[in-house]
Amino acid sequence: MSWTTVCRLDDILPNAGVAALIDETQVAIFRVDDKVYALANKDPFSKANVLSRGIVGSVKGTLVVASPIYKQHFSLEAGNCLEDETVSIPCYQVRTEGELVQVQVNC
Amino acid sequence: MTDKQRLLIIGNGPVGHQFIESIIESGKGGQFDITVIGEEPRPAYDRVHLTAWFETREAASLNMVKEGFYSDNNITALTHEKVIAIDRAAQTVSTDKGEQYAYDKLILATGSFPFVPPVPGHDRKNCFVYRTIEDLEAITAAAANAKVGTVVGGGLLGLEAAKAIMDLGLKTHVIEFAPRLMAVQVDEGGGALLRRKIEDLGVSVHTQKNTQQIIDGDDCVHKLQFADGAELETDILVFSAGIRPQDALARQCELAIGERGGIVIDNACLTSDPAIYAIGECALWGGRIYGLIAPGWDMARVAADHVLGGIEEKAFTGADMSTKLKLMGVDVASIGDAHASTPGAKCYTFIDEKAEVYKKIVVSSDGQHLLGCVLIGEANDYGTLLQFALNKITLPEQPESMILPSLDGSAGVGLGVDALPDVAQICSCNNVSKGGLCAAVQGGAMTVGDLKACTKAATTCGGCTALVGQVLNAELTKMGVEVNTDLCEHFPYTRQEIFHLVKVGQIRSFDELLEKHGSGHGCEICKPTAASIMASCWNDYILEPKLAGLQDTNDRYLANMQKNGTYSVVPRMAGGEVTPDGLIAVGQVAKKYNLYTKITGGQRVDLFGATLDQLPKIWMELIAAGFESGHAYGKSLRTVKSCVGSTWCRYGVQDSVGKAIDLENRYKGLRSPHKLKMAVSGCTRECAEAQSKDVGVIATEKGWNLYLCGNGGMKPRHADLFASDIDTDTMVKYIDRFLMFYVRTADRLQRTSVWMENLEGGLDYLRKVVIDDSLGICAELEAEMANVVDTYQCEWKTTVENPEKVKQFRSFVNADKTDKEIVFIQERGQIRPATDAEKMTNADDLIVVA
Numbered sequence: 001m002s003w004t005t006v007c008r009l010d011d012i013l014p015n016a017g018v019a020a021l022i023d024e025t026q027v028a029i030f031r032v033d034d035k036v037y038a039l040a041n042k043d044p045f046s047k048a049n050v051l052s053r054g055i056v057g058s059v060k061g062t063l064v065v066a067s068p069i070y071k072q073h074f075s076l077e078a079g080n081c082l083e084d085e086t087v088s089i090p091c092y093q094v095r096t097e098g099e100l101v102q103v104q105v106n107c
Numbered sequence: 108m109t110d111k112q113r114l115l116i117i118g119n120g121p122v123g124h125q126f127i128e129s130i131i132e133s134g135k136g137g138q139f140d141i142t143v144i145g146e147e148p149r150p151a152y153d154r155v156h157l158t159a160w161f162e163t164r165e166a167a168s169l170n171m172v173k174e175g176f177y178s179d180n181n182i183t184a185l186t187h188e189k190v191i192a193i194d195r196a197a198q199t200v201s202t203d204k205g206e207q208y209a210y211d212k213l214i215l216a217t218g219s220f221p222f223v224p225p226v227p228g229h230d231r232k233n234c235f236v237y238r239t240i241e242d243l244e245a246i247t248a249a250a251a252n253a254k255v256g257t258v259v260g261g262g263l264l265g266l267e268a269a270k271a272i273m274d275l276g277l278k279t280h281v282i283e284f285a286p287r288l289m290a291v292q293v294d295e296g297g298g299a300l301l302r303r304k305i306e307d308l309g310v311s312v313h314t315q316k317n318t319q320q321i322i323d324g325d326d327c328v329h330k331l332q333f334a335d336g337a338e339l340e341t342d343i344l345v346f347s348a349g350i351r352p353q354d355a356l357a358r359q360c361e362l363a364i365g366e367r368g369g370i371v372i373d374n375a376c377l378t379s380d381p382a383i384y385a386i387g388e389c390a391l392w393g394g395r396i397y398g399l400i401a402p403g404w405d406m407a408r409v410a411a412d413h414v415l416g417g418i419e420e421k422a423f424t425g426a427d428m429s430t431k432l433k434l435m436g437v438d439v440a441s442i443g444d445a446h447a448s449t450p451g452a453k454c455y456t457f458i459d460e461k462a463e464v465y466k467k468i469v470v471s472s473d474g475q476h477l478l479g480c481v482l483i484g485e486a487n488d489y490g491t492l493l494q495f496a497l498n499k500i501t502l503p504e505q506p507e508s509m510i511l512p513s514l515d516g517s518a519g520v521g522l523g524v525d526a527l528p529d530v531a532q533i534c535s536c537n538n539v540s541k542g543g544l545c546a547a548v549q550g551g552a553m554t555v556g557d558l559k560a561c562t563k564a565a566t567t568c569g570g571c572t573a574l575v576g577q578v579l580n581a582e583l584t585k586m587g588v589e590v591n592t593d594l595c596e597h598f599p600y601t602r603q604e605i606f607h608l609v610k611v612g613q614i615r616s617f618d619e620l621l622e623k624h625g626s627g628h629g630c631e632i633c634k635p636t637a638a639s640i641m642a643s644c645w646n647d648y649i650l651e652p653k654l655a656g657l658q659d660t661n662d663r664y665l666a667n668m669q670k671n672g673t674y675s676v677v678p679r680m681a682g683g684e685v686t687p688d689g690l691i692a693v694g695q696v697a698k699k700y701n702l703y704t705k706i707t708g709g710q711r712v713d714l715f716g717a718t719l720d721q722l723p724k725i726w727m728e729l730i731a732a733g734f735e736s737g738h739a740y741g742k743s744l745r746t747v748k749s750c751v752g753s754t755w756c757r758y759g760v761q762d763s764v765g766k767a768i769d770l771e772n773r774y775k776g777l778r779s780p781h782k783l784k785m786a787v788s789g790c791t792r793e794c795a796e797a798q799s800k801d802v803g804v805i806a807t808e809k810g811w812n813l814y815l816c817g818n819g820g821m822k823p824r825h826a827d828l829f830a831s832d833i834d835t836d837t838m839v840k841y842i843d844r845f846l847m848f849y850v851r852t853a854d855r856l857q858r859t860s861v862w863m864e865n866l867e868g869g870l871d872y873l874r875k876v877v878i879d880d881s882l883g884i885c886a887e888l889e890a891e892m893a894n895v896v897d898t899y900q901c902e903w904k905t906t907v908e909n910p911e912k913v914k915q916f917r918s919f920v921n922a923d924k925t926d927k928e929i930v931f932i933q934e935r936g937q938i939r940p941a942t943d944a945e946k947m948t949n950a951d952d953l954i955v956v957a
Binding site: 006007011012013014015016018019020021022026029032046047048049050053054055056057058059060061063064066068069071 | 596597627628629630631633634635652653655656657659660663664668670671672719914915917918919920921922924926928943
């Protein structure tokens with residue numbers, strides 16, 4: 001298991017996300033209050049790879065991203081869907097090393 | 108044979124139709140075999156708004172019968188068939204088509220006919236009455252070859268007819284036998300002001316004129332000769348000298364008839380035959396004919412209740428004849444004893460000659476109660492005064508305060524709705540009481556729009572909208588319902604309040620807004636709302652780093668996201684105009700990037716299937732070909748649709764394409780609470796469908812008619828005619844003010860149509876704000892719009908010129924690749940997204956974006 005450097009922190013606008021491709025895995029990386037979070041980029045409802053383009057925010061204290069397609073919320077820290085407890089998406093290890101953003105994907 | 112009771116209604120006008128609706132609404136329609144026979148070629152239509160036919164010249168616009176109403180309820184509706192005799196012994200009627208129909212209960216809703224004075228020459232050609240759509244069609248046809256039109260009769264309907272004739276472009280005269288216009292409803296002082304205002308519009312008024320005969324004219328078709336020796340020439344003559352009850356059938360079958368006509372009815376609307384009812388203008392109750400729609404509808408409801416067994420014990424016990432209307436743009440209202448004929452009555456009069464306002468109230472001898480009033484030029488107090496009169500509410504110590512303007516800026520006397528009893532009638536058109544409204548609120552109605560939908564209150568003349576709103580608020584407060592109008596969990600404010608906070612606090616970032624007025628991290632509701640408000644106020648480039656993350660799905664990447672995560676692209680084609688070269692350029696881009704191409708409803712071209720990273724490349728090419736962003740992604744102005752107009756069309760009277768292009772270029776980029784659509788039609792044929800748009804403009808011979816707050820979509824709404832025959836500068840000024848007022852005050856994602864439905868005071872209020880500047884904000888609104896217009900930028904041009912911005916459109920931050928899971932399939936010569944099943948099985952046919 002190794003860390004993959006995907007970009008610099010500056011490459012992600014504050015309170016927004018980007019998509020990264022690690023091998024064949026699409027990862028959505030979000031920057032909130034200068035902390036980073038990583039989820040699968042695939043929206044399980046529409047099956048489109050779009051979560052990195054959603055709006056980030058909070059619902060009752062939980063940090064979330066809202067799917068840009070049908071607006072379901074996914075926890076940035078745990079990947080669970082707030083509207084449907086049977087749905088959850090993969091959550092990845094992510095860290096900043098200096099200016100660099102690094103992600104760990106289990107293959 | 109059927110065991111159902113046979114209900115036969117003669118006359119399919121508004122009152123006859125109300126009777127049928129009341130039976131159906133009771134839920135017991137199934138107990139009856141219902142047949143309605145009308146002699147007109149179409150079922151019930153709205154005669155009250157007959158003049159509105161001139162706006163569209165289509166009978167359908169006045170139709171009162173919902174589609175499928177007859178078939179859904181098993182009602183037999185016969186048109187173009189006239190009942191010629193009633194056989195009361197056999198309980199049958201016979202018609203001019205030789206048919207016979209049997210009844211158990213017969214309802215006469217035959218209405219009235221216009222009285223034509225029997226002066227010699229009254230039956231010459233081009234002499235008309237003003238009652239049916241056919242009458243209006245005949246008048247319009249005759250007007251084509253006429254220069255002068257004259258209306259005989261200066262009452263309410265006569266003035267409506269005069270307006271119609273004036274709008275047809277004829278020199279217009281009104282002849283009245285009495286010493287003033289609207290002699291029944293208006294006193295001398297009010298009549299004088301009304302006359303002056305109407306003459307200001309270019310109509311000649313002749314009072315105290317007794318027409319002796321009509322002969323051939325010298326310059327015109329007719330010459331009217333009056334008893335005082337005067338003469339008047341005219342090409343068209345419209346008689347509007349009152350109505351007479353249509354009681355011929357009742358006479359034929361020997362029902363009791365009043366001395367001066369009218370079928371005598373009792374409190375249940377029964378005639379002298381217990382199987383026959385009479386309702387509306389053919390009926391005589393208490394020696395009186397009621398020539399207004401509201402009493403007619405009342406009678407219909409009473410008769411229906413009686414037929415159903417008197418469940419609600421309704422009775423007709425006379426009606427209030429108070430009226431409020433707009434005649435040729437002049438507010439006119441009259442309540443109760445307008446002429447102070449009650450013994451001991453005292454009057455208070457207020458006249459403002461500068462503003463052309465006349466107000467008079469008539470109070471009881473002890474000064475305690477309001478007996479009547481006349482309002483000309485301004486009738487805002489009508490609703491309040493009517494409640495005082497109808498409910499005998501004790502007047503303030505100085506009754507004159509009811510009509511005097513407040514000089515210190517304080518609110519007028521007004522009327523706490525708590526003072527009203529539950530039986531107080533709030534909406535007289537649809538007979539809705541305060542108690543009825545309260546019950547609806549208790550049943551879950553939360554907005555004025557809800558109340559309109561479930562009680563019909565404020566849906567006919569709209570005069571009671573403000574009062575309905577007050578009852579709603581009072582009742583909600585009483586119920587302890589705290590209506591939560593907070594935008595979301597992060598901001599305890601409405602959109603309107605946030606707009607104000609942003610504007611006044613000069614707030615230009617979400618972080619600042621959140622820090623000062625909110626909590627948490629924001630969400631997909633408050634962030635786009637704040638972004639939209641800041642764009643309306645400051646118009647900064649929406650992909651600035653501090654703004655980009657706030658933008659809703661489509662604004663975020665300046666394109667419309669589709670179900671598979673790809674985007675559609677729409678270049679602006681203002682007014683739907685595009686050169687052949689432009690069209691070729693769009694086609695070449697579509698071909699190069701293999702985009703699915705479709706023509707939109709807004710007269711432009713939509714290119715589907717672009718991936719995120721293709722967007723800047725596509726736009727570089729479109730911009731090079733002279734295109735700019737179409738803002739199809741924004742809650743902002745989409746398109747201004749147009750017909751081809753006078754430039755090419757044989758019927759067009761103005762250059763609708765040119766005007767549409769001007770409007771589109773003026774308002775492009777304006778962010779608003781919801782998307783905005785506009786259209787311009789070059790003539791009344793309305794090929795651009797302007798009346799289904801937020802802003803609709805229709806060309807007239809003299810200028811433009813401006814329509815506002817229409818909507819297609821899920822809940823269609825016809826736009827309201829806001830102003831007529833205005834010039835281009837005035838039109839632009841009104842649209843500027845209207846749009847900014849909407850942007851300031853609407854809720855999030857509230858279309859102009861819903862906004863209007865919930866606007867306290869409705870169309871009249873909007874006119875006062877936008878035309879009369881009643882809030883004193885028009886200069887601000889215009890300045891705000893000027894700022895938006897002056898700071899317009901093509902967001903795509905700004906984007907492609909900045910490499911840092913272009914980088915935001917990479918599919919992956921760490922790889923120069925495209926999402927391989929985006930796959931298409933070929934259909935009818937173009938791509939479309941592949942379905943899940945196709946992705947599994949049709950591997951060979953799949954198209955992957957390279």
